[in-house]
Amino acid sequence: MSAPAGRGRQAPRPTQLSPAAIGHPLRVAGGRVSLRVHRRAVLVAVGLAAATLAVFLVSLVVGDYPIALPRVLLALLGEGARLDRFFVVDVRLPRVLLALTIGAALAVSGAVFQRLSRNPLGSPDLVGFNDGAATGALLASVALGGAALSSPLGAVLGGTLTALLVYLLAYRQGVQGARLVLVGIGVSAMLSSVRSYLITRSDLTAAQGALAWLVGSLNGLGWAQFWPVLTGVLVCGLAVVPLSRQLSLIEMGPDVSGGLGVAVQRAQLVLMLAAVGLTAFASAYSGPIHFVALAAPQLARRLARTAGAALLSTALMGALLLAAADLVAQRLFAPVQFPVGAATLVVGGAYLGWLLARERGEGRV
Template sequence: MVLRAERRSVLAAVVVAVLLAVAFVVAVGTGTYQISPPDVLRVLAGHGPPAHEFIVLTLRLPRVLTAVLTGAALALAGAVFQSLTRNPMGSPDVIGFTTGASTGALLQIIVLGGGTAAIAGGALAGGLLTSLAVYLLAFRNGVQGYRLILVGIAVNGGLVALNVYLIARAEFADAHVAVTWMTGNLNGRTWGQVHLLAATLAVLVPVTLLAGRRLALLELGDELAAALGVPVERTRLTLMVLAVGLTAMATVAAGPVPFVALAAPQLAIRLARPSGPVLVTSALMGSLLLVCADLAAQRLLAPVQLPVGVMTGSLGGAYLAWLLISEWRR
């Protein structure tokens, strides 16, 4: 039975990876000037004409790679939080960590100023401080998942109000930048932003996957996990910090993109039907969702391009309603 579940999980990851590869090539080739998938592959292999190389390598590839990396980071963070809380609502969107990262980034944009690295530092600090506040407020002889979610929702509400206040008090130019960023946007992404995101995820993702091996034991319950030798609170706190780091870097790259961290892990679970957490499949699913959402945002009302956060938020509202109804019927 366990072997069959593992085989299905591997098959699910392969299927999602293939779909992601197809969506990636289509997204790179789609735009005002269409490039066929074979031509995209030729450019990526270094054999395309100069005009195609400029369009693909300079204009489109940074955007699509940002979508891939951001989606993977958000989905992996969502999978960790949902496993820790043992609740499909346990997403960084819902429990305030994405909003906390946004607050740190907004303070850097509006109050302190600074470039991409400074904004990344602000988002990471905001996310970590928010997670620490939620953890301490929810701690009572350990941290229960439902309490973490309830406290996170309350903190999230306060931070949303603070973010609105910061934007309302900002200078027009700063407010315009902040509002555009807050919608969740992949427009104008550059190789510099891709390199920063890729470098941080190259550290965070492997460490999270290694630490995530204990998630399956934590899902058995704190007492049983402790009996099996797992340092429960230290492991939980470590995983929370790693997931907050993933959320913060994704927020810096594309703004607070909703829905992906909430939905991707649940879709991966329904596809793989695993015996434990499905971190790799969740990350691939997050990349697939965000690439497809960005493609739809660009082409749905062409030539008008919607921010990707508008598209994911629209889908997320319907998904959240379905999730709540499904939980209520159990």
């Protein structure tokens, strides 16, 4: 017999969001444009921007040839000693700008994947897209004799094809988060075997360079690499921003988001391709840098405490994490410079262990 009305198992109550998480309405242009401003998210973004600026300036000051901050500012204006201008403008400035751009791109990409999969482990470096970009770049260089090891075209094509493959394999009346993660992990393992085979088929010099590149490093990069990376990241990032609201709705599930008028499958595909593009351009020259895409979105969201995507805070957090990690990798054991990917692997591995323990304690894994 069915239970009488009002008895038995009760329906779950809807999630209650605090006013701080929902934000405060702001209307401009005579009320024609309406925005929601999250006070805490704004404060977090300002704090992250200040911390990022501090790391940016420190990266220009310190080094084997230290330069005082006033001299750094003169060099940025094209004045001062010739040696100061060389180290600041030609050596240190493009490297720190690359770190900021790549970190922001990886963070936004990670935020998109985690929300699409509704899984904190759904970042591009764990579900195969990072590996697809790296394999494509390595294939274009080692197997096809590319002019540069980290071929941007190979990275973009490899990441895109991997995304399409994972999407098709995970699709079954929609894309479920757990299925996407599991399929991505399997594809990632296959791509790892492909990279190992490519390295064994290359000569010793190319194999050593490939192994160093696969760790993820900003060593030796300059303006020639910065402008293509910046262009690709801006194009893909601009594709994500208009869909940020739909991204928050998709996280509620296909039934709810579809009922709210979201074209779920089309939005998922566009967001995934844009996120893959961010990952591919970020790793095109530096190699795959792990765990920034995993940690930055979650740290930013915990600090901002918003119900939305918090893309600005996420991008600033990723830029800050990678720039700080690169600074530590350069100066911790100076004059020896470690690849920044080694630093992020150590910190990210500890963070992943903590995250798994926390998710298991809450009964999610």
